[in-house]
């Protein structure tokens with residue numbers, strides 16, 4: 251027997267299960283209840299099934315299914331059996347799945363029975379040996395097969411650097427890349443989260459996020475499991491039903507669009523949130539208006555966090571007032587263990603650290619930072635500095651108190667006539683104008699200036715903001731090079747399932763305006 255502890259993340263999660271395994275661990279919105287013993291037994295049985303397939307260590311298990319407790323069990327079983335979990339967005343269609351499955355070459359693919367025929371064709375063409383579903387189909391479900399397996403399973407030993415998961419990035423700025431996350435990456439972040447937000451065994455997490463993404467899969471689930479806290483599990487987000495469940499919960503993790511949708515419900519009130527301890531937001535910028543409205547309506551101050559597929563969680567606003575106030579518009583402080591710096595890259599000069607409050611490129615290092623992009627060694631090399639920091643691609647600043655603010659993404663930066671234009675600055679001005687709900691500013695090619703900004707604006711319900719008036723008001727406030735050359739008022743901005751505005755799509759839609 252080796253004397254080094256097992257680095258398998260599942261060993262840490264399992265060790266935190268409550269003493270009484272018959273307590274309820276997960277309850278679903280359609281009335282199902284799973285005890286901690288159920289999680290232990292089912293994850294062992296699925297791990298045994300996976301083990302019986304003759305997969306090699308490091309084999310990838312790709313999963314594209316609707317959110318369900320079974321999908322989480324499959325995640326736990328994959329960890330436990332020492333394989334690599336590869337969750338895929340349920341919105342992906344055939345061409346996208348061809349890319350992901352072709353790139354990842356998973357040995358096992360788990361999909362919905364509705365997609366089985368075409369997923370199976372794609373998977374078999376890529377050399378996948380096993381295709382299962384979680385719901386009923388012609389060949390029986392994965393859980394059905396696992397039902398005949400033993401519920402005894404010894405957690406497979408893993409080293410710190412062994413891969414635990416591959417998470418494809420959202421593809422907000424370009425083609426998705428597979429971020430390789432090791433047991434150390436996931437465990438180090440989970441251990442910080444175990445205590446940072448004051449979790450206890452008595453907490454109840456209302457879980458309404460998808461689980462193919464870093465926030466819903468790792469941040470939410472690890473936090474609850476490591477504290478033996480119960481989860482109320484919503485398959486799909488329904489603001490009315492979520493608000494009705496808040497009195498039974500203590501913690502809610504959301505993305506900005508979920509908060510906006512709940513704010514539109516008259517049932518959201520101080521009383522509905524009386525039992526709640528913490529509301530967390532991340533994955534995309536939370537508008538200051540949403541932050542303020544939430545405070546007024548519920549009496550709670552949303553805690554905004556920041557992270558990415560490649561790094562899991564990087565920063566969080568303070569949990570306790572001793573650490574500081576939660577400041578809207580900022581993403582708080584770097585988490586313990588995370589090294590975060592802001593760097594300036596100026597032509598012909600060596601990179602330098604920015605001053606406090608100076609905007610630059612955010613770079614990070616720490617045990618949470620991924621090992622590289624799957625099968626993209628060149629891309630991986632480009633994204634790390636010679637001294638080992640990962641270039642997040644986000645642009646931001648750190649103020650004198652240490653709060654980090656994300657100003658935008660370097661790929662969204664518009665260089666117009668040689669000047670840097672940060673879309674977030676322009677969007678901030680537009681969003682404050684009367685009748686405006688939100689906006690996105692993107693850069694498009696221009697024959698004279700290289701690039702110019704185009705503003706896409708959404709009005710508040712019942713309001714119809716005027717595009718020319720918006721541009722005129724910006725002209726009164728900002729330097730000429732920052733003014734968008736065109737402005738469009740639309741019904742809504744294109745977003746992905748995590749609520750991120752798809753700027754690449756907007757750029758594409760407007761790329762031929764001036765050329």
Ligand SMILES: Nc1ncnc2c1ncn2[C@@H]1O[C@H](COP(=O)(O)OP(=O)(O)OP(=O)(O)O)[C@@H](O)[C@H]1O
Pocket residue numbers: 419420421422423424425426427531532533534535536554555556557558559560581642643644656658659750
């Ligand atoms: N609280 C936040 N405020 C502002 N931006 C955030 C916040 N949390 C996350 N983000 C943004 O989300 C990004 C991480 O998202 P994710 O890893 O899902 O993929 P992506 O970067 O959107 O996709 P791709 O790299 O394929 O374009 C961060 O780099 C940052 O730009």
